Amino acid sequence: MGAPTLLSPGLWQWNLGAYIDQATFSSDGSRVAFALGDGRIATIGVPCDDPQFSAVHQGSCLSLAPHPAGGFISGGDDGLLAYTSPDGTVDEIIRSKGHWLEHMARSKNGDTVAVAAGREVIILDLAAGSLATYGPHPASVSGIAVSPAGGVLAATHVGGVSLYDLDEPGEPITLDLRGLNVAPAFSPDGNYLACGHQENAVHIIDLASRKVFGLSGLPAKPGKLDWSHDGSLLLHSGTKAVICWPVPACFRENPQPVAFAVQEEARMCSLSANPLIPFAAGGFTDGTVLLAELKRFAAFPLDIVPASPVSALAWSAQGLHLACGFEDGRAILLDMGEMLSGN
Amino acid sequence: MLPIPVTVLTGYLGAGKTTLLNRILTENHGKRYAVIVNEFGEVGIDNELVAHSDEEIFEMNNGCICCTVRGDLIRMVGGLIRRKGHLDAVLIETTGLADPAPVIQTFFLDQETKDRTALDAVVTVVDARHFEGQLGQSKEAREQVVFADAIILNKTDLVDQAGLDLALESIRRLNPRAEVIPSTRCDVPLDKVLGRRSFDLMKLLDIEPDLLDEGAHEHSHDEVQSVSMVSDKPVDFDKFKAWIGTYLNDHGQHVYRCKGILNIPGERQRLVFQGVHMLVEMGFGHPWKEDEARQSKVVFIGRNLDRLALQIAFRGCLVK
Numbered sequence: 001m002g003a004p005t006l007l008s009p010g011l012w013q014w015n016l017g018a019y020i021d022q023a024t025f026s027s028d029g030s031r032v033a034f035a036l037g038d039g040r041i042a043t044i045g046v047p048c049d050d051p052q053f054s055a056v057h058q059g060s061c062l063s064l065a066p067h068p069a070g071g072f073i074s075g076g077d078d079g080l081l082a083y084t085s086p087d088g089t090v091d092e093i094i095r096s097k098g099h100w101l102e103h104m105a106r107s108k109n110g111d112t113v114a115v116a117a118g119r120e121v122i123i124l125d126l127a128a129g130s131l132a133t134y135g136p137h138p139a140s141v142s143g144i145a146v147s148p149a150g151g152v153l154a155a156t157h158v159g160g161v162s163l164y165d166l167d168e169p170g171e172p173i174t175l176d177l178r179g180l181n182v183a184p185a186f187s188p189d190g191n192y193l194a195c196g197h198q199e200n201a202v203h204i205i206d207l208a209s210r211k212v213f214g215l216s217g218l219p220a221k222p223g224k225l226d227w228s229h230d231g232s233l234l235l236h237s238g239t240k241a242v243i244c245w246p247v248p249a250c251f252r253e254n255p256q257p258v259a260f261a262v263q264e265e266a267r268m269c270s271l272s273a274n275p276l277i278p279f280a281a282g283g284f285t286d287g288t289v290l291l292a293e294l295k296r297f298a299a300f301p302l303d304i305v306p307a308s309p310v311s312a313l314a315w316s317a318q319g320l321h322l323a324c325g326f327e328d329g330r331a332i333l334l335d336m337g338e339m340l341s342g343n
Numbered sequence: 344m345l346p347i348p349v350t351v352l353t354g355y356l357g358a359g360k361t362t363l364l365n366r367i368l369t370e371n372h373g374k375r376y377a378v379i380v381n382e383f384g385e386v387g388i389d390n391e392l393v394a395h396s397d398e399e400i401f402e403m404n405n406g407c408i409c410c411t412v413r414g415d416l417i418r419m420v421g422g423l424i425r426r427k428g429h430l431d432a433v434l435i436e437t438t439g440l441a442d443p444a445p446v447i448q449t450f451f452l453d454q455e456t457k458d459r460t461a462l463d464a465v466v467t468v469v470d471a472r473h474f475e476g477q478l479g480q481s482k483e484a485r486e487q488v489v490f491a492d493a494i495i496l497n498k499t500d501l502v503d504q505a506g507l508d509l510a511l512e513s514i515r516r517l518n519p520r521a522e523v524i525p526s527t528r529c530d531v532p533l534d535k536v537l538g539r540r541s542f543d544l545m546k547l548l549d550i551e552p553d554l555l556d557e558g559a560h561e562h563s564h565d566e567v568q569s570v571s572m573v574s575d576k577p578v579d580f581d582k583f584k585a586w587i588g589t590y591l592n593d594h595g596q597h598v599y600r601c602k603g604i605l606n607i608p609g610e611r612q613r614l615v616f617q618g619v620h621m622l623v624e625m626g627f628g629h630p631w632k633e634d635e636a637r638q639s640k641v642v643f644i645g646r647n648l649d650r651l652a653l654q655i656a657f658r659g660c661l662v663k
Contacts, residue, residue: 223455
């Protein structure tokens with residue numbers, strides 16, 4: 001385990017030796033981190049250093065976010081919320097015994113980090129160094145999102161979504177949506193909230209008017225949702241193609257999604273939209289990673305050998321690098337600039 | 344990655360599930376099992392699983408109560424897949440969840456869970472001494488037997504022959520097709536419980552060839568029935584698919600289980616289907632052998648089934 005392999009211009013691969021559950025970049029974009037199924041965190045200097053491993057969790061590392069001051073915050077199925085500093089020192093933030101800390105979300109600047117623990121959500125205000133707890137919710141929290149500006153927390157659970165004003169703590173506003181809601185995602189301007197459902201459906205909510213656009217009958221659970229950089233399109237996983245819903249056009253009658261890049265043999269299971277340009281990456285169950293252009297609605301696959309399902313995708317905040325993780329422990333980093341100049 | 348076999352272990356309170364579970368976990372069988380216990384706050388067995396569970400039963404958007412899925416179960420199976428290392432099987436003990444349907448349905452409803460796991464069998468432990476009494480009081484005790492692929496008739500040392508016969512007869516009336524294994528303190532060979540591949544229907548039906556007599560027959564107790572149909576004629580798959588979809592949509596609430604193997608014209612393999620309530624899954628099974636009679640066999644188990652209507656509809660799906 002260690003040394004990277006150059007697959008093609010701008011595309012490096014490592015074998016990290018365990019199921020990759022999450023990928024994220026450090027706040028300055030200089031390192032990429034992967035959360036591993038054996039409890040370790042691997043960090044790699046961008047673009048192609050050897051990985052450094054930190055043993056953080058007993059069991060699996062399930063969630064990961066960069067700390068604005070450097071290093072990473074992670075949660076595991078051991079209930080530990082930990083901070084791993086850039087030099088690899090691990091400090092316990094809190095321990096929530098008996099809970100899997102698998103849902104984590106953050107504001108755009110990274111100052112607000114939320115993590116779900118059972119029926120509650122813990123909010124870390126990293127700028128102020130404070131911690132607050134929201135809940136309990138009617139059932140286990142199945143997904144969380146923090147609005148880009150950091151002012152609103154959305155927590156999904158059975159029967160609906162709870163919305164909290166983080167600046168003025170009080171009772172949450174609850175949006176009733178039957179079934180088990182998952183994977184909430186705020187639009188970049190914070191005006192819309194989308195979420196997926198265990199029951200193979202997607203909802204987009206106009207937060208001002210409370211209008212709800214609902215779509216059901218998808219082939220599988222849309223467990224990953226993301227918005228195009230300008231908020232004009234909602235993308236979701238669980239389909240055999242790249243599917244984009246135009247927003248707010250979807251609130252009018254007979255909305256038509258844009259669908260392209262049909263994959264006959266696989267289903268999208270991982271997704272990340274580029275934060276700065278009309279571009280998104282979709283990962284499929286057969287190991288294909290597609291780069292989708294959201295202007296021309298065309299997609300092309302990364303030059304990799306598909307082997308095992310794509311389990312993690314993340315763009316750097318600068319939009320230049322894409323990190324991909326796979327179930328068989330392979331990690332891939334794409335440098336867009338290198339790739340384009342190499343072609 | 345091969346799908347992980349999953350065994351659902353059920354049984355009424357006090358039947359002996361925990362005894363069986365302890366045997367599976369302590370006996371020297373050289374295998375690694377992950378155990379999911381349904382009713383717990385926090386559990387750690389065999390260093391395989393440490394998790395917290397809230398009971399999460401919820402309705403589908405269509406409002407059908409029978410289509411509940413267990414969020415925790417999906418989460419746990421997902422968690423097990425992440426773990427490094429090899430896992431031989433998953434065992435789910437449905438303590439406190441008397442009706443096994445939601446657990447079984449999870450393996451049909453959630454695509455990811457379905458892709459990663461293979462439901463091996465539903466094994467029900469029955470208390471030979473108290474079963475008759477439980478039947479009278481509890482719908483769940485009946486349903487556990489109806490859903491079973493194998494039944495461990497436990498505590499046989501606590502009843503005389505007449506009591507044993509009575510329990511056997513009651514089981515047979517509810518579920519004529521499950522294998523019944525008599526035991527004391529659940530001392531059954533573990534290969535009778537685990538790795539049964541009961542969902543390999545051919546094997547199951549071959550064990551009990553007399554179950555499917557020519558034509559159709561019916562067993563009934565209260566309103567729970569088993570309707571079996573068999574034909575030497577091949578089945579028009581498009582017609583069958585359309586029919587079973589509509590039928591389960593309309594009557595699925597009353598259908599506990601349906602299973603079958605179909606002879607599809609021109610196909611080398613037998614088509615296998617199985618369903619729970621409104622959900623049905625189909626796929627190709629073993630190839631037919633050269634000298635084998637290609638029979639289509641279908642079983643429905645449920646409540647208030649219209650035997651004649653089923654028979655007519657099934658005939659309508661046969662290739663003319």
